[in-house]
Amino acid sequence: MKELLEHINLKNLPKHLAIIMDGNGRWAKQKGMMRVIGHENGTQSVKIVVENCARLGISHLTLYAFSTENWGRPTGEVSFLMSLFERLLQKELKEMEEEEVCINFIGDLTPLPPSLQQEMHRSMERTKHNQGVFFNVAINYGSRHEMINACKAIAQKVQQGELSADSINDQTISQHLYTSASPDPDLLIRTSGEMRLSNFMLWQLAYTEIYVTETFWPDFDKNQLDRAIVSFQQRDRRFGKVK
């Protein structure tokens, strides 16, 4: 904690931190282990990030856990991930309640295993009044799918006369996305050195600062988070304007 406070300006924290957790498979491969062991170990980093957001006062956190494209992975890996999510929710719910974390799942939850959906709804219900970190977990999430849904919902409102086409603006779109309860991310971290967005929050990331680290997700720890935040604090954010 002391180490963090020495480097980080607590007055200039990202309000919303988003993370593309990548490199679980390569982390495991490097150690001669099965890919799924990488996912299992990645849960430690999830815990570290949530705890440190709470400690620092970062109010919104979004983690990309499973994309709409991830269904294309081997069946064994997909079912491992589904049961890992479920196990994790059962195991961590109590702690999330104690830490005042409010968990919110974003994505199309309907194709997920019914027992997982049940755990998701239970954890959202049980933590909905919590005032600490607002924790979005993107599962079966795809940004293009999210935007298509938003367009359909807006079009329907126009058709029913609830909204005029002329009045549609940035806010209208943001309010119809899964992330409507969170501000746009200030900082996006992607682990494992890949430099792409992979269909993640394409609308929301318009002016987000991007930080890419070579570190594989299961090795991402408090110091890594510290470094990413310090890097963010050194950026000159102009939002397209001139200072």
Ligand code: FPP
């Ligand atoms: C990407 O690594 C990681 C995933 C697709 C799964 C991430 C899931 C967890 C860390 C488990 C729990 C998380 C939450 C928030 C419930 P990869 O498999 O694409 O790695 P590779 O690029 O090295 O193959």
